[in-house]
Amino acid sequence: MARLELKNIAKRYGAVEVLSEVDLDIADGEFLVLVGPSGCGKSTLLRMIAGLEPITAGDFLIDGVRMNDVPPRSRDIAMVFQSYALYPHMDVARNMGFSMEIRGEDRSTRADKVAAAAKTLGLSALTERLPRALSGGQRQRVAMGRAIVRDPRAFLFDEPLSNLDAALRVEMRLEIARLHQRLGATMIYVTHDQVEAMTLADRIVVLNGGKVQQVGTPLELYERPANRFVAQFIGSPTMNVFPVVSDGAALVLGDGARLAMPDCDGATALGVRPEHIDVAAAGDGLIDGTADVVERLGSDTNLYVNAGDLGMLTVRRAGNLPVRPGERIGLHLRPENLHLFDKAGLALARRA
Amino acid sequence: MSAIRQTHPLLKAAKAAALFFYLAFALFPLYWLLKISVTPDRLIYAEGTALWPETATLDNFRRILFQSDFLSYFANSVTVSLGTAAATTLIAAGAGYAFSRFDFGGKKIVIALMLVTQMFPLLMIIAPIYKIVAAVGLLNSLTSLIITYTAFNVPFATFLMQSFFDGIPKDLEEAAMMDGCTRFQALRKVILPLTLPGLGATLGFVFTAAWSELLFALMLISKNEAMTFPVGLLTFVSKFSVDWGQMMAAGVLALIPSCLFFIFIQRYLVQGLTSGAVKG
Known part of the structure; x- marks a missing residue:
């Protein structure tokens, strides 16, 4: 268990800056998720924490001790790789006990710890198999077992579920959540999947273009995104954002509709999540549009509405909505759930 | 279904015939080697192209083994080939690992230079090599051969x-290092076991190349006691005649180490061909 601190961390390959100004303080026992589109530097950041990638600038501390120049083996951090990275020539038990083998622990201690970990992960029957004789989910479990038996100061996960099919991914996601509850260990988890991020994290770090966009709890990011990028990255379906003109007391939408808003000075874009738009009869709403595509998910209905000058809007309503494709409908925006962005894409603070 | 079954035997026969023809074509020289090695001298020219001599004899082998320097040639060849194979594989494994895993200044230049060395015709550099070897006083020594073969x-x-x-995922080493290994431990405990097929293939390749090398051995070795087998083979050619029977007997014996070597490493070779199927 440990507290991890990143102070003004940067990573450069020659002149190319991959990460800059990363400041994070990860509390003991926290589950931190790094999320962002591919190429945003999240895996690089994780590898720098692991010690597999040198830190160009800044300080990385574990429990107050600077770790920049400490090799991976001495950091006492376990990592679960996206490819699982199981040793193909060792059976499951030896894979899981390899770290103890390296430390020179005796055979019986090793066997006990491996057996205990195998039991919690449901691998007891498979300990003598080679990795190639395992399914994807089993390999994933072995990779996790290898991390657990070490009882490390922190766990790192590098997109551990991305090679699994959808059903298994949900199952393993739960397993990781349980693992965190049981061990109470510090965990850092990299993913590009915002659902994984939302469901697992105590706090989420959204990265884009090598810069931290926002750090916060899942609900903070959902309810008060700091900028347009976070607003559109978190939440599914994606938040609708369209240009508006502010006259100080109200927002003027592209089609001329006015939305009274007391604190909208400087707003150039309006964001509204699909689930925060109400559907009304044509002409009754703030905006009129034509339902272009209707997706019925059973629990929800997704409408893709062509709103003329405003472009396409996504609307998500619970239950089964009696709207047919091609039908004219009116849309209401809930003022309390609107997000305003200025010219630079930063969110405007709202009093409401 | 039945249609497929009906064409099957024909297809099978055609395949077998093609394979048989190929095998016969490829193995015929070996057969001829064997045939002449057991043919008594007096029958070699008399019978000409008969497929099997009317009396077979092991005389040639007897004379090769007990009345010639063949065993000494043979031992020299084994020393040179094993030495070359071991030295080359060791250096190549180290260099290959470095090229595969590390980025260092001048890496591209070194790789390019190594490629360039492969482009020269051997004949061009025989004289300089002779000069160098003579200058360091290594002429007529097996060491000189091991060094030149290794270099080549x-x-x-x-x-x-x-x-x-390159075929071994980098993740494996990194996982090992996270598990507490130094880079060298990761190499020894994780990478090396997975590279055995590659090491086997390289050993086999270099061994065979060194075993049958003639040009350099001919240039650098002139004393009988340091001759390798291919050079020794030429001693069967005299000014006025060629002792075919003994030469072929020697050839048959020379095949044995290569065969043994390949039997020994073939399971690694087969593994090597399928190792891509094992996902990290």
């Missing part, structure tokens, strides 16, 4: 080893 085989063997290392 290292570039190709390095590329071979590099491709084997």
